[in-house]
Amino acid sequence: MRINTGEPIPFTVVGGFLGAGKTTLVNALLRQAAGLRLAVLVNDFGSIAIDAALIESSTGDTIALTNGCICCAIGDDFAAGIEAMLRRRPTPDHILVEASGVANPGAIAQIALLDPDLTLAGVLVLADAESLPARLADPRLGDTLRRQLRAADLLVLTKTDLAPAGPVLATLRALAPQAAIVEGADLPLAIALGHHAQAGPRPSGHGVAFATVTLHPSRPLATATLRLALDALPEGVLRAKGLLCLDGRPALVQRVGRRLAITACDAPVEEALVLIGDDTVWDAAAALAALGLERR
Incomplete structure (x- = not known):
């Protein structure tokens, strides 16, 4: 059953631990998105410094950009944010969710897979080459990072100018053998929003099946x-x-x-x-x- 009468809207999740570069990537995608109605859902506007030259208007929890994109602050209630985007007219061409730094992006993707108005394009997870080894070894953080990395369809290795990529690449391939890996957060829009989703069921990472x-x-x-x-x-x-x-x-x-x-x-x-x-x-x-x- 569909609420929208058009084709299902492509849906991308951007995840990764705190400081991995998610907001930098989202800003870059917004700047590239001329001609594409990209709807970006974030936890709060305080974490995403949108270029003032791009802002056309701002009302409440929504910012409209001059290139046709919109940015919506949703707190932790991404499901309500998705519903709001599906009701917009004209509907977005693509919906992108920036997950919080400690969230499991696989759980967000799981719910999107069950929505007939959406089609999962992929889960992008950013990994900080400099801090990843230490954080994986930290008993307080390691499990969270592993869940994030294993949820990825596309892994984006960032900050390779601060640490050698080789050892980290080996770790990523071992943790997420299903995922493609690219280096550098300066991704073209076509790659970031391309179809990377793997076929078949996806674990939510929380032991809960939807x-x-x-x-x-x-x-x-x-x-x-x-x-x-x-x-x-x-x-x-x-x-x-x-x-x-x-x-x-x-x-x-x-x-x-x-x-x-x-x-x-x-x-x-x-x-x-x-x-x-x-x-x-x-x-x-x-x-x-x-x-x-x-x-x-």
Whole structure:
């Protein structure tokens, strides 16, 4: 079930530990993106010093750039940020998420893989050649770095002017044999946003498998009844999205975390509600069956 009627939007995650050069790379991509509507989701604007000459307007948590790109501060709620980008008109040509320095980019990619409005282009993980060996050996940091590196489709080795690349390259190949490796953060836009995603399932790195289920109505639905049911869903249901006829009128239903929005929309081609989350989505689907929302 799709909210947008066009092709799925390519989605890229940029990860890497603190200080690896993520923000420098994102800024460089924004400067190169003339003609491409690139939507960049970041934790906060304080970490990304956007060139003032590029800024066209700024409202709340969104900055519009003169080259057609937009930058949105999302805190830790990237799912809500993605929903906001999918609702924009015109829709972005590409969505890029800059993960926080301690986040696992593989978990972000996993949820994107389950969204029919998105297609995963790849996970780019930056590795600092100077500090990586010491951080991998640090018992407080090593596990976080290994999860980040193993999630990569493309590894970008940075700061090779400060440390020899050879030993670090060997370490990266051992930790992430599936990933291509490039040196230097000065990546052309076509490479950074190209399709690098590996085929097949991806581990989230947290020991949690995400699931998705699509439900279709078998009888008319009332808005108030659906609200009560969605408010009662378990915490493990990360997102619910769909196009349904409620009280005889077409509506867009979107639930991110505990935030629920039901808004009027054009008549859907197909009525459906998609649940995304951990294994509790199956319990949620069973509960919603009482309303006539059923799997086919």
